Amino acid sequence: MRARSPGPGRGGRSLGLTALAAALALTTAGCYRGAGEAGNDSRHTINVLMVNNPQMVDLQRLTAEHFTKETGIKVHFTVLPEDDLRDKMSQDFSSQAGQYDVASVSNYETPIYARNGWLSPLGERAAGDRTFDQGDILPPVRSSLTAADGKVYAEPFYGESSFLMYRKDLLKAAGLKMPARPTWHQVAALAAELDGSRKGLKGICLRGQPGWGQLAAPLTTVVNTFGGTWFDKDWRPQVDSPAFTEATRFYVDLVRRHGQAGAPQAGYTECLNDMQQGKVAMWYDATAGAGSLESGDSKVAGKVGYAPAPVERTREAGWLFTWAWGVQKASTHQDAAWRFVRWASGKGYERLVGRELGWSRVPGGKRASLYRNPEYTKEAGAFAGPTERAISSARPADPGVQPRPAPGIQFVGIPEFADLGTKVSTEISAAIAGKQSVPEALKKSRRLAQEVSDAYAHH
Amino acid sequence: MPTRTTEPAPAAVAPATRGPSARAQRTERAKNWARRAPLLPALVFLVVVTQLPFVATVVISFTRWNALAPDNRGFAALDNYRAVFTDPAMRASVGTTVLLTVTVVLVSLLLGLGLALLLDRGFRGRGIVRTLLITPFLIVPVASALLWKHALYNASYGLLNGSLTWIWRLFGSEHPPQPDWMTDSPLAAVEMSLIWQWTPFMMLILLAGLQSRASDAVEAARMDGASAFDIFRYLTLPHLRRYLELAALLGTVYVVQNFDAVFTITSGGLGTANLPYTIYQTVYQSHDYGRASAQGVVVVLCSLLVATFALRTVSSLLREEVTS
Numbered sequence: 001m002r003a004r005s006p007g008p009g010r011g012g013r014s015l016g017l018t019a020l021a022a023a024l025a026l027t028t029a030g031c032y033r034g035a036g037e038a039g040n041d042s043r044h045t046i047n048v049l050m051v052n053n054p055q056m057v058d059l060q061r062l063t064a065e066h067f068t069k070e071t072g073i074k075v076h077f078t079v080l081p082e083d084d085l086r087d088k089m090s091q092d093f094s095s096q097a098g099q100y101d102v103a104s105v106s107n108y109e110t111p112i113y114a115r116n117g118w119l120s121p122l123g124e125r126a127a128g129d130r131t132f133d134q135g136d137i138l139p140p141v142r143s144s145l146t147a148a149d150g151k152v153y154a155e156p157f158y159g160e161s162s163f164l165m166y167r168k169d170l171l172k173a174a175g176l177k178m179p180a181r182p183t184w185h186q187v188a189a190l191a192a193e194l195d196g197s198r199k200g201l202k203g204i205c206l207r208g209q210p211g212w213g214q215l216a217a218p219l220t221t222v223v224n225t226f227g228g229t230w231f232d233k234d235w236r237p238q239v240d241s242p243a244f245t246e247a248t249r250f251y252v253d254l255v256r257r258h259g260q261a262g263a264p265q266a267g268y269t270e271c272l273n274d275m276q277q278g279k280v281a282m283w284y285d286a287t288a289g290a291g292s293l294e295s296g297d298s299k300v301a302g303k304v305g306y307a308p309a310p311v312e313r314t315r316e317a318g319w320l321f322t323w324a325w326g327v328q329k330a331s332t333h334q335d336a337a338w339r340f341v342r343w344a345s346g347k348g349y350e351r352l353v354g355r356e357l358g359w360s361r362v363p364g365g366k367r368a369s370l371y372r373n374p375e376y377t378k379e380a381g382a383f384a385g386p387t388e389r390a391i392s393s394a395r396p397a398d399p400g401v402q403p404r405p406a407p408g409i410q411f412v413g414i415p416e417f418a419d420l421g422t423k424v425s426t427e428i429s430a431a432i433a434g435k436q437s438v439p440e441a442l443k444k445s446r447r448l449a450q451e452v453s454d455a456y457a458h459h
Numbered sequence: 460m461p462t463r464t465t466e467p468a469p470a471a472v473a474p475a476t477r478g479p480s481a482r483a484q485r486t487e488r489a490k491n492w493a494r495r496a497p498l499l500p501a502l503v504f505l506v507v508v509t510q511l512p513f514v515a516t517v518v519i520s521f522t523r524w525n526a527l528a529p530d531n532r533g534f535a536a537l538d539n540y541r542a543v544f545t546d547p548a549m550r551a552s553v554g555t556t557v558l559l560t561v562t563v564v565l566v567s568l569l570l571g572l573g574l575a576l577l578l579d580r581g582f583r584g585r586g587i588v589r590t591l592l593i594t595p596f597l598i599v600p601v602a603s604a605l606l607w608k609h610a611l612y613n614a615s616y617g618l619l620n621g622s623l624t625w626i627w628r629l630f631g632s633e634h635p636p637q638p639d640w641m642t643d644s645p646l647a648a649v650e651m652s653l654i655w656q657w658t659p660f661m662m663l664i665l666l667a668g669l670q671s672r673a674s675d676a677v678e679a680a681r682m683d684g685a686s687a688f689d690i691f692r693y694l695t696l697p698h699l700r701r702y703l704e705l706a707a708l709l710g711t712v713y714v715v716q717n718f719d720a721v722f723t724i725t726s727g728g729l730g731t732a733n734l735p736y737t738i739y740q741t742v743y744q745s746h747d748y749g750r751a752s753a754q755g756v757v758v759v760l761c762s763l764l765v766a767t768f769a770l771r772t773v774s775s776l777l778r779e780e781v782t783s
Contacts, residue, residue: 083743086743087742087743087746090526090746091526094526116530199633200615202615209726209728210726210727210728211726212744214726260614260615261613261614261615261620261637261639262612262613262614262615262617262639262640262641262642263642264641264642264645264728264729265608265641265642265724265725265726265728270609270613273609273613273616274615274616277615277616279615279616415525415528415746416745418744418745418746419740419741419744419745419747422740422744423548423740426726426727426728426732429728429729430728430729430730433642433645433728433729434642435729435730
């Protein structure tokens with residue numbers, strides 16, 4: 001068949017080439033349109049890439065009516081789930097394509113991106129801006145957005161730490177008392193007492209779902225306070241060290257004995273549901289969870305007490321996470337981008353949200369002034385103080401008992417950690433399910449950590 | 460992602476006319492091109508969206524390229540492929556993919572066959588029942604996976620355990636069993652949700668097959684005293700064979716690629732990570748484009764191998780139809 005059909009003649013080939021050229025022209029034109037706005041107002045339009053959390057969605061709603069009205073700068077938002085955001089962002093920023101002027105970066109990416117030269121330093125602009133008031137930003141948040149060169153590369157939108165949330169009414173009914181600064185062994189004892197003190201009640205909810213942003217986060221804070229670490233300061237892997245093993249065994253045993261049902265698949269959402277439904281008496285997780293527990297439609301609103309993250313060998317153990325705004329170095333709209341950042345991260349925006357949408361929806365956890373605002377503390381009274389204390393006492397550079405090779409409390413601030421943390425937490429999740437022992441899980445993890453260690457030992 | 464490559468069919472077979480004059484030949488050629496030209500954009504489109512990305516993937520698979528370490532880029536020779544073949548997680552995910560696909564396709568094929576046979580009979584409200592049965596297939600995969608995870612399987616607030624509690628309470632027991640479905644049998648939990656979603660698809664294809672069956676043969680068999688089982692075994696099943704194979708083939712192609720259920724229900728934990736999930740992890744967690752491309756290339760080659768055999772079965776069937 002192929003032999004009988006005539007080969008393409010000259011005319012055919014050039015036609016094909018024309019069509020190919022046309023197709024390529026179309027695709028490149030598409031890229032160009034996506035890259036920026038053609039036309040006169042390109043100076044006054046910026047593209048913002050951000051994660052699809054509720055606080056960001058509020059921001060998107062308020063931007064046109066307030067920011068654009070005040071400044072004349074139009075903002076195009078691209079809103080994505082966290083994983084997609086990281087992918088899109090790393091692609092655009094690593095090639096410095098400049099498609100997005102501003103992106104929501106967390107304190108995990110910021111130092112890494114800054115080291116790669118993908119972000120514009122914002123510290124000097126912020127320091128020179130009286131109304132922005134850089135000094136008002138909570139110090140741990142600011143330092144977590146500072147790169148190794150000492151410059152600030154992102155400004156926070158909201159911040160969170162972790163603490164222990166517990167049902168005051170259930171503890172009282174069982175005749176128990178939460179210490180002001182609980183240790184993990186005290187929490188385990190309380191969990192044992194509370195477990196089954198009412199029908200179907202479990203002692204505590206702890207994340208068990210694989211993922212560096214799921215199980216690995218609370219587990220790493222437990223490891224820190226038990227004296228363990230992922231790597232020592234020379235990048236030697238420590239995941240099967242005695243302290244790491246002891247902490248992991250403690251975590252796995254606690255959640256297996258007195259934790260929520262379905263623990264190996266339970267993440268933040270599942271624990272929040274369990275807590276709201278009254279299925280668990282305690283929950284160690286992000287301070288952001290308190291806002292949902294105290295909201296109007298929550299069954300447990302007003303019944304929840306807040307204690308600092310439980311400790312063992314360190315004074316503090318809470319994590320630190322923040323979504324912040326970073327400006328791409330290749331952006332040609334540096335001034336407009338900064339004006340957006342100072343608006344979104346400023347005091348004025350917090351007041352705007354409080355006025356327009358209610359104080360409980362203010363993106364908090366970043367400015368000391370918010371916690372002195374009577375309107376805010378009235379609405380968020382139950383958890384405002386504990387949240388501010390948790391964030392203010394976090395030590396991202398020195399979270400454990402030994403020096404670390406990279407910053408980060410609930411993560412190790414290197415690009416490889418997303419993969420390593422996810423794979424190791426998959427093994428530990430299997431230990432929570434009872435499919436393998438903790439030493440087995442950590443032995444497999446050791447091999448994974450060794451790969452990362454080998455890569456860094458060369459540097 | 461595995462890209463299925465299809466060889467672009469030659470546009471038209473030119474009738475081999477040996478005209479006496481060169482002029483006639485030229486008009487003939489022009490005519491042929493006039494006939495073929497409208498297909499060119501489609502061909503170019505196909506090449507641009509399937510073949511070029513695949514070539515790019517092959518090239519990337521030989522480079523050392525991690526998005527988060529942009530300084531360390533270069534030619535990696537076969538390093539990525541070595542990593543793919545020595546990675547125990549990758550090997551495990553091959554087994555998981557095979558097991559997951561075979562189970563889901565076989566079970567949903569059997570269930571689909573049963574439902575199609577029932578729906579092939581006339582009864583009141585058949586249209587409504589058929590629509591209801593198709594519904595699972597129309598639900599967005601990730602939404603259905605979320606439903607299974609939270610609304611059904613969840614051990615503390617899911618419907619399954621809630622129903623157990625309710626039934627046990629009917630009999631006065633306060634201690635119903637509360638199995639942790641996703642932990643006790645993680646792969647089965649993923650398979651269940653996929654079977655639920657793919658049974659309607661199988662049912663639709665088989666129902667179309669059943670309805671194309673000539674009714675006179677069945678009637679004749681019945682007149683000759685054949686039992687219902689005999690009719691099914693010797694008339695219906697041979698007739699359905701082609702439809703069964705088609706349904707199995709299409710189902711396999713889709714279920715092999717499944718990502719939503721694994722990602723949502725178990726996050727790849729407890730030995731449920733299949734190939735798409737493993738590759739996803741390499742891209743989105745490690746940001747290792749080189750290794751992910753190598754994984755993709757290996758998967759495409761393997762699926763090509765399998766598909767060649769599978770497609771050959773189907774085409775032999777087609778030949779059989781022509782000769783018989």
